[in-house]
Amino acid sequence: MSGGAATAGLVADPRPRREDPRLLTGQGSYVADVRLPGMLEAAFVRSPLAHARIRAVDTDAARAAPGVIAVLTGADLSDVEPFPDLRERTRPVRQRALCIDRVRYVGAPLAVVVAEDRYLAEDAAELVDADLEELPVVADMDAALAPGAPLLYDDWPDDRIVATAPVDPELDAIFETHQVVRGTYRMQRHTAMPMETRGVVATVERGRLLVWTSTQVPHVVRTVIARTLGLPEHRIRVVAGDVGGGFGSKLHVYPEEVVIPALAWRLRRPVRWIEDRREHFLASSHARHQRHDLEAAVDERGDIVAVRGDLVCDVGSGEILPPGVAPAFVSAGSITGPYRFPRSQARLTCVVTNKTPSGAYRGFGTPEIVFALERLLERVARETGQDPVELRRRHLIRPEDLPYETPNGRRIDSGSHLEAFERAVAWAETTRERLAPTARGSIGVGYANYIEGVSPNYHATSGLWAQQETSTLRIEPDGTVVVASGLGPMGQGTETMLATLASQLLGVPHDQVEVRLGDTDLSPYGLGSFGSRSTVVAAGAVQLAAGRLLDKVRTIAGHLLEASATDIELVDGRARVVGSPDRSVGLAEVAHLAYFRTFDLPPGTEPGLEATGAYEQPGVDHRPNAQGKLNICLTYANSTHACVVDVDRATGVVRLLAHLAVHDAGLLLNPQVVDGQIMGGVAQGIGGALYEQLLHDADGQPLVTSFMDYLVPGAPEVPELTIDHLSTPSTTTPFGLKGAGEAGATGVPAAIANAVCDALRDTGIDITQTPITPSSIRAALRATPDPTTTEGS
């Protein structure tokens, strides 16, 4: 479809993406592709110790090395302000772009070498001699919680960066008078691992800083550069070209995004730094490292009347902006999932340890709590003698419950929670029968139900930026349309999406629309792409801008056609009189008046054809209310995952035979793109469930720093996914849209764990942590009585 009449609605437009031809032919423009005349290259010197005081950093030998232009330490950059600590109720870390007196994780930046090329910079980086005084290492969350633990921050009383302790005597009374089922569930440290590492190129152009960086949040990066370097924002331009994946890791602003601009500013020469993969393992955000003690109070009918949890998140050193505590708050706030548990409470403790700072990763705290809750439900079913499917069915939100407010204040406006689950159960029962186990294997089925917050309030995460998004629409003199947005795409097809919005909401052909993104000079201030928000907030902003621009087009076209402005509609790029399609003018003719023959404009009409719309989402809370409730997102998509696995009883190897995602994201603007988001999310979920982990030894030394050890799933590990779309529009969003960026990843660890336990149910195995490795299954089987040596199912 191309264009069509501007209407109150949007329709699905399953076209191939406009980004693809350049990406398929090697014509994309990623940060590492930027090459400038006279460009220097930087290499960072990183801490080899997890915790140490910096006595001195000797750079003399490095400075004397061939091709070296400059070597800077933290002391040399002491005039650079610390990263701002913006979030309330989170202890300040005063993160430095280069460490000054203390290093708190292996990989922390100590110094930077700038040389004629990267080879020479890396040679010289080896010559930098850091005199470090080792300090006791806090290697894990238990060590951080122990009384008298060594402190990472000398002015803190302990290593807790966040501690919430809600008190609810009524809830405690419920747990004292009911049967209680409890479990402890752990998710391992793993992370986004985009195929493109990070990178920054900076230069000074006509007195302004020009910075290329691989980021999801170009404007936010600009603000942080301005605050740390003390420059006005208008003297900084941040450009994110094509970004090679982000998945949350690139919504953080990193030290190198300040250091490289500072170097370019001082040296007045272009400087490039491209993170290598080992650096990425050390210096880009980790994620998901949580432990949940969960309890359910069950009444005599087997109904769950309350859940409560004690959640601990290991955020690493904490030196990251926005702080890595935010996903753990989402875990705590999502403790009831899509289930009607009348009461809930979550105590949250986030601790700092001597490891790489953790932060955002697709799902943002939700996969962790879904894993814990769905495993707990299985245990409740077993300990109370119930069918786990029936237990879920009885507690899921039903259509008549909507809108439904969870005990934590999430306001779920719409969804198909029970229907999604029923469809998954029907699929799983059929699929289980169809699939045969391997010779030593047993087959099992697992489910996970969840909701995924869409378009979160970034204020709760960052402490500063809230939730607005802005788009500008301009009709050029030749009638083409330019839409500019502050979103920060990382491969999701955002350009195509924005063109589709502008095309449909204005009424112009798709190929008549050009999109400007990822450049702070070309786009209005926006908060970037994260939290499954891009399509939803862009639709809100483009809708406002298109309405304003259409009003003007109607006025001018009405004047040209001698008709009332209210009788003009824009269809396929032509303004025509409603009911008389013969009477029409093209957008170029309208623009000709607006820009050139301005003396022919209707009286009082301002020249030009441009409008801006800034969308602020309604009904989202910025801080908890007196009862601790917080509605953090604009809406909540729902999903059920089901999978069928084969578990080899001798080796413990899990094979995923079939996986279903029933997904309700409302209207799908580009169904093929939404499917792609779910497929990619599921693959990442498989990695987190079975393969990926970032291990450290007792000294905080990372044991996994390459793709040899960090097992990103390859094609053989990811089965064909079946996607079943339901389509319940939101009542709170523009056009009923819901986001779909994150949800694919969220249900996978829980569904696979449940399926593995189902396959081995005769053994009583109860998986409580990820990754579910062959050795962990063999260990669990050894630890449980084995009533049979034959295939279990």
Added chain:
Amino acid sequence: MNDLEPVDALDIELRVNGSAVRRRVPVRRLLSDLLRDDLSLTGTHVGCEHGVCGACTVLLDGQPIRSCLQLAVTADGCEVTTVEGITPADGSLSPLQAAFRDAHGLQCGFCTPGFLMTLVAADPAEHPTDGSIDALLSGNLCRCTGYQNIRTAVRRAWGRDDEGNASAGSDTPLGSGTSSGSGAS
């Protein structure tokens, strides 16, 4: 012997995408850096620098290799083909590239050139099943797509039917491994 004296740089001659290239190259310079920084062929991407992810795959005399693990001087006298070299001269898409676009076989696009180079060197007859396609692709990592649409693109580019080669999970009540819902409301 003089030949065994260490040298910092060597003169090399090779053909890149059909054009002759003569360069004096530091002996430790990687082929990926020669292609990207010296020849401005930035379609070859470097994802891990240790030969696992496959993003930097190019053809050396027709065989796929990791350009991040190959010293440029060892390509002396060879024919190198990059993603720019498999793109039709008029800037349109080859059938393989078009299949990736139509099947939504790419998202961020960073790994895509490596997949394309692996595939152009492959003989479809040696990969008759989905399982053998997966084995072929197992040396290339993609973090965005989950591989399913890449598999679809390969089937289509190789003249195979989506349904005919569909694997587990395909003949369920809910559809064929792709979207079964209406998508619109």
